[in-house]
Amino acid sequence: MHLQALSIGESVPRDHFDAVVQSAFDSALNLRLAEEDRLVTLLQAEHYELPQGIRIWQKGLSLQFIDPGTRAALRGGILRFESAALSVDLRAARVWDRRVSHLRLQPDTAALQAAWAAAWQLLNAEQRRKNADLIAEILLQPGARSLLSQRVGALLGPLLRAAADLDAKLAVDHARGLIGLGPGVTPSGDDFLIGFLAALWSIAGDAPERENFLRAFGAGLVAAAQHTSEISRTYLFHAARGQFSSAVFDLVAAFALQGEISSAVQAAVHVGHTSGMDTVTGFLLAVPAWYPRVNAPWTAAGVLI
Amino acid sequence: MITAKRMIKNLYRDSVSLMQFSEKVRALEGIQQASAVMATENNISLLVEARLLAEAVPPSPNDLLIVVEAQDESAASAALDAAEAMLKQKSADTAQGGPKKVPPRSIEMALETLPAANFVLISTPGEYAAAEAQKALQLGLHVMMFSDNVSIAEEIPLKQYARDHNLLLMGPDCGTAIINGVPLGFANVVRRGDIGVVAASGTGLQQVTSLIDRFGAGITQAIGTGGHDLKAEVGGITMLQGIDALAKDPATKVIVLVSKPPSAGVASNVLERAAQSGKPVVVEFIGADPASFSSGNLFGVKTLEDAAVAAVRLSQGQAVGEFTDALPERYSALAQPARETLNPEQKYIRGLFSGGTFCYETVLLLTQTLGKVFSNTPIRKEDSLPDVWKSQEHTVIDLGDDLFTQGRPHPMIDFRLRNERMVQEAKDPQTAVILLDIVLGYGSNMDPAGELLPAIRQAQAAAAEQGRSVVFVGSVCGTDSDPQNLSQQEKLLRDAGVLLTDSNAQAARLAAAIVSRR
Numbered sequence: 006m007h008l009q010a011l012s013i014g015e016s017v018p019r020d021h022f023d024a025v026v027q028s029a030f031d032s033a034l035n036l037r038l039a040e041e042d043r044l045v046t047l048l049q050a051e052h053y054e055l056p057q058g059i060r061i062w063q064k065g066l067s068l069q070f071i072d073p074g075t076r077a078a079l080r081g082g083i084l085r086f087e088s089a090a091l092s093v094d095l096r097a098a099r100v101w102d103r104r105v106s107h108l109r110l111q112p113d114t115a116a117l118q119a120a121w122a123a124a125w126q127l128l129n130a131e132q133r134r135k136n137a138d139l140i141a142e143i144l145l146q147p148g149a150r151s152l153l154s155q156r157v158g159a160l161l162g163p164l165l166r167a168a169a170d171l172d173a174k175l176a177v178d179h180a181r182g183l184i185g186l187g188p189g190v191t192p193s194g195d196d197f198l199i200g201f202l203a204a205l206w207s208i209a210g211d212a213p214e215r216e217n218f219l220r221a222f223g224a225g226l227v228a229a230a231q232h233t234s235e236i237s238r239t240y241l242f243h244a245a246r247g248q249f250s251s252a253v254f255d256l257v258a259a260f261a262l263q264g265e266i267s268s269a270v271q272a273a274v275h276v277g278h279t280s281g282m283d284t285v286t287g288f289l290l291a292v293p294a295w296y297p298r299v300n301a302p303w304t305a306a307g308v309l310i
Numbered sequence: 311m312i313t314a315k316r317m318i319k320n321l322y323r324d325s326v327s328l329m330q331f332s333e334k335v336r337a338l339e340g341i342q343q344a345s346a347v348m349a350t351e352n353n354i355s356l357l358v359e360a361r362l363l364a365e366a367v368p369p370s371p372n373d374l375l376i377v378v379e380a381q382d383e384s385a386a387s388a389a390l391d392a393a394e395a396m397l398k399q400k401s402a403d404t405a406q407g408g409p410k411k412v413p414p415r416s417i418e419m420a421l422e423t424l425p426a427a428n429f430v431l432i433s434t435p436g437e438y439a440a441a442e443a444q445k446a447l448q449l450g451l452h453v454m455m456f457s458d459n460v461s462i463a464e465e466i467p468l469k470q471y472a473r474d475h476n477l478l479l480m481g482p483d484c485g486t487a488i489i490n491g492v493p494l495g496f497a498n499v500v501r502r503g504d505i506g507v508v509a510a511s512g513t514g515l516q517q518v519t520s521l522i523d524r525f526g527a528g529i530t531q532a533i534g535t536g537g538h539d540l541k542a543e544v545g546g547i548t549m550l551q552g553i554d555a556l557a558k559d560p561a562t563k564v565i566v567l568v569s570k571p572p573s574a575g576v577a578s579n580v581l582e583r584a585a586q587s588g589k590p591v592v593v594e595f596i597g598a599d600p601a602s603f604s605s606g607n608l609f610g611v612k613t614l615e616d617a618a619v620a621a622v623r624l625s626q627g628q629a630v631g632e633f634t635d636a637l638p639e640r641y642s643a644l645a646q647p648a649r650e651t652l653n654p655e656q657k658y659i660r661g662l663f664s665g666g667t668f669c670y671e672t673v674l675l676l677t678q679t680l681g682k683v684f685s686n687t688p689i690r691k692e693d694s695l696p697d698v699w700k701s702q703e704h705t706v707i708d709l710g711d712d713l714f715t716q717g718r719p720h721p722m723i724d725f726r727l728r729n730e731r732m733v734q735e736a737k738d739p740q741t742a743v744i745l746l747d748i749v750l751g752y753g754s755n756m757d758p759a760g761e762l763l764p765a766i767r768q769a770q771a772a773a774a775e776q777g778r779s780v781v782f783v784g785s786v787c788g789t790d791s792d793p794q795n796l797s798q799q800e801k802l803l804r805d806a807g808v809l810l811t812d813s814n815a816q817a818a819r820l821a822a823a824i825v826s827r828r
Contacts, residue, residue, distance in 0.1 A: 028322035051416070156352075184352060185351060186350070187347070188332075188347055189325035189348075190323065190325055192352075194352065232369065233348070235372050237348075278328075
């Protein structure tokens with residue numbers, strides 16, 4: 006079977022790499038690069054974009070027919086799998102390289118604050134409906150109901166304060182408690198941190214001290230990510246560089262461009278079982294870090310820096 | 311209680327699968343708690359704190375750690391074995407190697423699988439149905455919306471869009487259709503022929519098409535409009551489109567329209583369009599005076615059975631002829647012996663219906679013959695049954711009403727409620743006749759007679775304990791080609807003493823005949 010790639014993420018090598026299949030799911034297949042400690046992911050067309058993703062022009066095809074351990078190689082823009090009759094042509098694929106930092110969120114505007122309040126309500130309703138372990142508004146209350154909530158809740162305040170103080174070392178110390186924490190192949194704590202980073206990257210603007218904080222914080226997280234799964238580590242690797250999935254990008258874009266918040270939040274929270282909800286939780290709770298306004302909706306919701 | 315753990319190397323499952331997996335393990339015998347997480351340092355420490363792990367184990371973040379809390383070691387060991395087997399199980403298709411198709415998850419994906427498809431049936435919960443219908447229409451597909459709970463405010467723009475793009479939108483709440491010979495929703499297997507039907511009523515459409523089949527003729531298309539279509543706000547968009555489509559269809563020789571009486575303006579438009587069709591059109595506006603809209607090529611009738619008879623006569627080139635309210639002799643001959651089994655106190659009919667239109671038609675016919683008939687869906691407001699769970703005098707109940715179907719399947723599928731009510735009615739010393747509809751076809755219960763017979767016997771036993779017997783009267787709507795087989799179902803019911811007629815209208819008249827001369 007010879008397939009065309011529809012799009013490739015900006016961090017996918019375009020011409021040459023060697024890899025081995027790390028894991029295969031119905032809609033995604035992860036390739037471990039031989040020369041770097043990260044994954045490249047083959048995705049079905051209906052999947053959202055990833056900075057490490059190669060979306061193929063084929064719907065409804067389960068990718069589980071390729072076994073983990075199968076070797077693959079990209080040569081001259083064609084990806085071939087050893088002993089699995091599949092090749093993917095990357096040469097005509099468009100590059101997906103959108104950055105949330107270009108969206109420049111401005112949390113001191115009334116429009117963004119209204120969007121935040123709406124998103125907060127939608128998120129909590131969805132988390133309660135799914136009986137999720139992490140429910141955003143409960144994280145802020147003492148005596149959270151699950152051990153996971155208690156852990157995340159206890160780290161949240163110190164992490165926000167460290168970010169507000171632009172203290173990257175302290176922020177990494179607190180974030181380390183979240184790495185690899187919770188259920189899922191990308192554990193909840195990692196998903197939370199990805200949302201957290203998306204918010205900070207999109208708010209940072211031109212302030213060099215914030216960008217410096219983000220680079221140092223990101224580097225610390227990538228080092229700490231040795232303590233989580235390989236799949237999750239790849240997401241954190243990209244988030245540390247300001248690279249996110251299109252599901253996250255679309256959410257941030259809805260805030261920045263005053264788009265349809267409700268549908269953007271719904272799309273974002275429905276990624277995976279809890280991953281999307283955990284990411285949106287991290288995103289919304291990080292917004293106040295650099296905008297701790299007394300009269301903002303996040304202050305009313307109990308997010309105190 | 312004890313805890314046990316197992317590490318599974320380099321095994322990845324998506325988070326939805328892991329969540330479902332944990333629930334399955336938790337449901338195993340002797341298991342109190344179960345969890346499957348990536349074996350990271352933080353997760354291990356969390357499990358120790360939760361006392362699901364006795365002590366920390368070396369972290370291994372790419373491996374899956376399964377922990378269980380069980381009542382004893384054997385339960386724990388069995389659960390871990392089962393868990394590992396579940397996780398390592400691949401689907402049969404995948405295990406055989408080679409590409410595997412996953413089921414479509416959207417209309418677009420389904421279209422890629424079947425590019426020539428031009429029709430979609432939508433049966434999602436009502437809140438999602440309008441959006442799916444809009445997507446389908448924008449993809450150029452005709453739509454049948456089986457879903458209910460779609461508001462008229464959503465229905466109108468969908469129907470307007472469909473009409474403006476030369477597409478047909480059947481529904482919302484369209485339970486029955488037969489398109490190009492394919493029964494859709496609750497529909498019967500009928501032979502192909504030259505009669506086309508457009509109906510705003512599901513069981514009305516089933517009755518007319520089944521009787522046409524029983525009378526030896528067949529159907530080209532049977533188009534459902536949904537129950538709101540002939541309301542003034544919607545304007546009969548789908549019925550008008552249906553008339554136009556059948557008028558243009560060279561295979562359709564006769565058209566049948568079925569609906570409760572529409573609002574005056576809509577009725578006028580529908581009749582005008584039918585008159586312009588150039589084909590004979592049988593019109594059954596159930597409850598309306600047929601003489602008021604019979605002229606030229608329009609033939610008004612009074613019952614669903616008359617609609618079928620008229621259509622068949624027209625398709626065979628005969629005159630429509632006259633229709634009578636009188637009970638045919640073959641049925642009136644059944645009335646006298648049945649009447650003799652009743653004692654003087656037994657005076658009333660208790661109708662227990664699964665089809666809304668059958669119930670409505672029965673109330674109309676019985677009211678004309680017997681006077682007051684109580685119902686949960688009365689013709690006159692003053693005949694509304696005060697307590698729907700308790701019959702009084704003549705009572706006819708639509709058990710498909712929302713009130714009865716909340717939290718349970720429709721009574722065409724699930725007979726429990728009707729069976730209980732039959733026994734309850736049989737215990738009432740005033741009950742003379744229990745009147746039933748039995749609906750066959752796709753979607754309905756696969757053995758209605760098998761469901762009803764034990765309850766009929768129980769009801770007769772309850773009456774016999776009080777020195778009485780009750781008469782059961784009914785009609786079976788279906789065909790011999792239906793999966794349940796009409797002849798077999800009728801035989802089982804007749805053998806159990808149920809007096810059967812060919813149509814719902816005749817069953818109502820037979821029941822009336824049994825109680826009216828006492």
